[in-house]
Amino acid sequence: MANLKDIQRQIKSVSNTQKTTRAMKLVSTAKLRRAEELARRSRLYAAKMNQVIAEIAGRIKCNKVGGIDNRCFTEIETPKTVDVVFVTADKGLCGGFNIQTIKTVKKLLAEYKEKNIKVRLRGVGKKGVEFFKYNEVELFDSVIDLSSKPDKEKADKFIEASIEDFKDGKIDGLQIVYNGFKNMMTQELHVLKLLPVDTEQFDCNEEQKSILEIEAEDDEKMLDSLVNRYVQYAMYYALIDSVAAEHSARMQAMDTATNNAKDMVKILNVKFNKARQAAITTELIEIISGVESMK
Amino acid sequence: MSKLKLEILTPNGEIYNGEALSVTLPGEEGEFGVLSEHSSLTTLLDAGVIDIEKNDKSIESILINWGVVHVDEEKIVVLVEGAVAIRGETQSDISKALENAKELIESIKDNNPAIATVSAKLESAAQNLI
Numbered sequence: 001m002a003n004l005k006d007i008q009r010q011i012k013s014v015s016n017t018q019k020t021t022r023a024m025k026l027v028s029t030a031k032l033r034r035a036e037e038l039a040r041r042s043r044l045y046a047a048k049m050n051q052v053i054a055e056i057a058g059r060i061k062c063n064k065v066g067g068i069d070n071r072c073f074t075e076i077e078t079p080k081t082v083d084v085v086f087v088t089a090d091k092g093l094c095g096g097f098n099i100q101t102i103k104t105v106k107k108l109l110a111e112y113k114e115k116n117i118k119v120r121l122r123g124v125g126k127k128g129v130e131f132f133k134y135n136e137v138e139l140f141d142s143v144i145d146l147s148s149k150p151d152k153e154k155a156d157k158f159i160e161a162s163i164e165d166f167k168d169g170k171i172d173g174l175q176i177v178y179n180g181f182k183n184m185m186t187q188e189l190h191v192l193k194l195l196p197v198d199t200e201q202f203d204c205n206e207e208q209k210s211i212l213e214i215e216a217e218d219d220e221k222m223l224d225s226l227v228n229r230y231v232q233y234a235m236y237y238a239l240i241d242s243v244a245a246e247h248s249a250r251m252q253a254m255d256t257a258t259n260n261a262k263d264m265v266k267i268l269n270v271k272f273n274k275a276r277q278a279a280i281t282t283e284l285i286e287i288i289s290g291v292e293s294m295k
Numbered sequence: 296m297s298k299l300k301l302e303i304l305t306p307n308g309e310i311y312n313g314e315a316l317s318v319t320l321p322g323e324e325g326e327f328g329v330l331s332e333h334s335s336l337t338t339l340l341d342a343g344v345i346d347i348e349k350n351d352k353s354i355e356s357i358l359i360n361w362g363v364v365h366v367d368e369e370k371i372v373v374l375v376e377g378a379v380a381i382r383g384e385t386q387s388d389i390s391k392a393l394e395n396a397k398e399l400i401e402s403i404k405d406n407n408p409a410i411a412t413v414s415a416k417l418e419s420a421a422q423n424l425i
Contacts, residue, residue: 041308048304048372052365056337222323222339226363229376233306 004279007272011265018261024093025254032184032247039181039237039244046237053230056223057197070220071167072227073197079172081118083140083162084108085235087178087242088128090148094250098127100189101179108177108191109137120171122162124239147246150239159235163228166195176235181244185252188245190238194231299331300370301347303357305378310357311347318371319346320364335367342400344416345373356381356416358396 060073086105088098105121105128112119120140123129125147132139141161146154165171174195182188301318303311319328321343340362347355362375379396381389 042306044309045304045306045374048302049374052337052363052372052374055365225339229361229363236306 004272004275007268007275011268011272014261014264014268018258018265021254021257021261025251025258028247028251028254032244032251035240035244035247036181039240042237042240046233049230049233053197053226054199056226057199061199070223070227071169072195072223073199075196075199076172079117081120081171082112082173082175083120083122083165083171084112085122085124085159085162085174085176086128087147087176087238088123088125088131089242089246090126090144091246091250092127093253094246095253095256097179097187097246097249097253098125098131100187101177102128102131104189104191105132105177108175122158124158125242147239147242150236150243152236155236155239156232159232160228163195163231167224174231176238178238178242179245179249180238180241181248184248187249190241192234192238194234195227197227197230297331298350299329299333301373302370303345303373303375303378305375310375310378310380311355314350316348316350316352318348320373321345321359322364329366329371332368333366333371337363337365339363340373340375358399360399 057073060070084105086101088101092098109119109121121132121137122140123132123142126144129139129142129144143154143158146158162171162174166174173193176190176192176194178190179187180190298314298316299318301311301313301315302309317328317330319326321341323339323341326343340359342360343358345357345359347357349355358379358381359373359375360377362373362378365372365374377399379392379399381392381396
C-alpha cells in the first residue's frame with residue numbers, strides 16, 4: 001500500500017495543475033472572443049476580395065480580356081521552385097493545433113520532392129519553426145512573434161519578399177498552410193494556392209453575365225497592385241484566423257486537462273481513503289493482538 | 296430611376312450596405328460616377344472621398360485611403376483598406392469623425408497629389424453636414 005504522505009502530495013500537485021489549466025482555459029476563452037470578433041469582421045472582406053480576384057483570373061483564363069500576360073494569372077506548367085508559408089502558434093499546450101499544420105507541411109514537402117520541385121519553406125510561429133529546425137529541415141526564413149500578435153505591416157513585409165520573387169521569376173508558386181477557425185469546437189486546416197491565382201474552378205464554357213472592363217490605362221500596373229493587396233490580405237487573414245483557431249484549440253485542450261485532473265483527484269482520493277483505512281485496520285489488529293497475548 | 300445596391304467593405308467590417316441613387320468614386324484615373332445598370336467594370340481607387348447619393352437625395356461622404364471597386368449589373372462592391380464615414384447625429388459626432396478622417400489622411404505617407412483635393416473635399420463635406 002502506498003505511503004499516505006505520498007498520496008497526499010500527489011493530490012496536492014494534481015489539484016494545483018487543475019487550477020493552472022482552469023485559469024488558462026479562462027484566459028483563452030477571453031482571448032478567443034476578441035480574436036474571433038476580429039476574424040469574423042474580416043471574413044466578409046476576405047471573401048469579397050477572393051471573389052473579385054477569382055473573377056478577374058477566370059476572365060483572363062478564358063481570354064475575355066485581350067493582351068494581358070501577367071505572370072500572376074498564368075498557370076505555370078513545370079514549376080521549379082515553390083514557396084510554402086506555414087503559420088503555427090508561438091506557444092504549445094493547445095492540443096493537436098500545431099502538429100496538424102506541421103504534418104500537412106511535411107506531406108506537401110514529400111509531394112514536391114517526388115515531383116522534383118524545390119521548396120523554400122518560410123515559417124511563421126515558434127512551434128513550427130522549432131520543429132523543422134530540430135528535424136534539420138532547411139527553413140528559407142522565419143518570423144517568430146508574428147503569429148501571436150498579427151500585425152498588418154509586419155505581415156505585409158514578410159509576404160512581400162515572396163511576391164517580389166514570384167514576379168521576378170525566382171519562384172513559380174506560393175502556397176500558404178494554416179489552421180483556421182471553424183467554430184468553437186473545431187479548427188479547419190487550409191492549404192491555399194495564392195500565386196499563381198488558382199483558376200481551376202473556373203469554367204470557360206459557362207455563359208458570362210457581363211464583360212469585364214479594366215479601366216486603368218495601365219492594366220499591368222493595376223493587376224500588379226491588386227494582386228499585391230490580395231496576397232498581403234490573404235496572409236494577414238491567415239494570421240488572424242490562425243490566432244482565433246489557436247485560442248479555441250487551447251480552450252478545448254485546457255478544458256480536457258481540467259476534467260482529467262478532476263478525475264485523477266477523485267481516483268487519488270479513493271486511494272488515499274483506502275490506504276488510511278488499511279493503516280487504521282493494521283493498527284487495531286496490532287492493539288488487539290497485543291491485548292490477546294497479555295491474557 | 297431604379298436604385299443601385301452598394302456595399303462598402305473594410306477589413307474591419309461593413310461600412311455601408313444599402314441602396315443608393317448614385318455614387319461617385321475616386322478612381323485612379325479620376326473621379327467617376329456610377330448610376331444603376333452601369334456596365335461591368337473593375338478598377339482601383341485612389342485616396343479620396345466616396346459620395347453616395349442616398350434615396351432621399353441626401354449625400355453621405357466616406358473617406359478612403361485605397362480601394363478597388365467591382366461594378367456589375369446587380370451591385371457595386373467597394374473594397375477599401377481604411378475608411379471613415381463622415382456622418383453623425385450631433386456636432387460633436389461629426390467633429391470626431393472629421394478628426395478620424397484627418398488621421399487617415401495623415402497616414403497616407405507618400406506624396407500623393409490627390410491628398411490636397413481630398414482635404415478640401417473633406418472640409419466641404421463637413422460644412423454641408425453642419
